[in-house]
Amino acid sequence: MKTFNIAIIGAGMIGAAHASGYRAHQARLASDQHQFVLHTVCDAREDAARELAKVWGFAHIASDWQAVIADPEIDIVSVTLPNFMHAEVATAALRAGKHVLCEKPLALTAAQAAEMTALAKASKGVSGSVFNYRRIPAVAMIKQLVENGEIGTLSHLLIQYQCGYAADPLLPHSWRYTESKAGGGALHDIGAHAIDIARFFCGDISEIVGAATDTLITHRYLPLAANAGHNHVALSDRSEKVDTDDISSCVMRFRNGCQGLFSASRVTVGMGNTLSFTLTGSRGTILFNSERPGELHIARAEREGGAFITLANQPSFPFLSDLIPVPHDGVAVGYAEGFGFMMAEFMQAVAEGKPWQKGAFSDGLAVAQVLEAIQLSSRERRPVAIAEFNQGENHV
Structure with missing residues (x-):
């Protein structure tokens, strides 16, 4: 064995x-x-x-x-x-x-x-x-609905990831607030997930049409002792500059012609840890909010009179028939379960000796290119084509 x-x-x-x-x-x-x-x-x-x-x-x-x-x-x-x-x-x-x-x-x-x-x-x-986030059953089901043509040709994606973990100016300085160690702030920490989900649904991003990044809390106090995560600890009277973004936004175009609006914030009070999006096609619209991960909302022009209906978790959704203890309609699934589904897929790929497709290093590369393009577009105040980063073939 x-x-x-x-x-x-x-x-x-x-x-x-x-x-x-x-x-x-x-x-x-x-x-x-x-x-x-x-x-x-x-x-x-x-x-x-x-x-x-x-x-x-x-x-x-x-x-x-x-x-x-x-x-x-x-x-x-x-x-x-x-x-x-x-x-x-x-x-x-x-x-x-x-x-x-x-x-x-x-x-x-x-x-x-x-x-x-x-x-x-x-x-x-x-x-x-x-x-x-690809492994949240409702998100994976949306991917299937899109591929099956349920909302037609994709035309627009509004996607945002909002957190409040850095809204308190008394949160201590850490590597997350230094560009040489973090790469970026909200953009890299949480925006990377939103960019990946955008690619998951709409395919490769071809251009950042315009972008803006801002740092609202420009200095933070150093902690008196080692700190991990987003914990509050005793602070010294010394502060250091924050040179990573608190908020990033951009307009983007996908290769398939779809438009996208993206934003990421780590200083949005009350939002906790929320990924949300509105995906629009020629025949319908899909809504999702990670605060209610067990459901999606869909409106289709040819069904239900174009009104939104709610589809809750069902065993027919990806991952739910074989990876949860109780595969039944409406059974709640949260962040930890979705993360676990990803780990299960990875272990299965290892056991079978097969490449892992849904989140390969090439996907990480594609996201890295988009993140850097957003930073460049914001800094130089110009459109940036992803081709400037020599993007190769990627898996979505």
């Missing part, structure tokens, strides 16, 4: 999401031929690694990521570190022949992402970039 030993490098908030997903589906995906083992959690903060390993059942902890990648017992590596470490750690894991699932953004720059994608294509392992 083949044993796939799993390591998570990075024991922060998103590392816990990976651990939860692996734990939820490791037994389900075991067979007479293979099994998945929760092997190691690695973090420079040993106490954080120990706590995550204890909660989710990993057998070992480590503090040196290079030693974990060099360990021949490790087969699968989840890279859940701050943005500036993604490229270095994921590249090392690929070169070591590991199966690699790397958090978004894939890299700080499109050029870095292109190098990683080329390496992933040459690697024998399975590789993927984390775009978990």
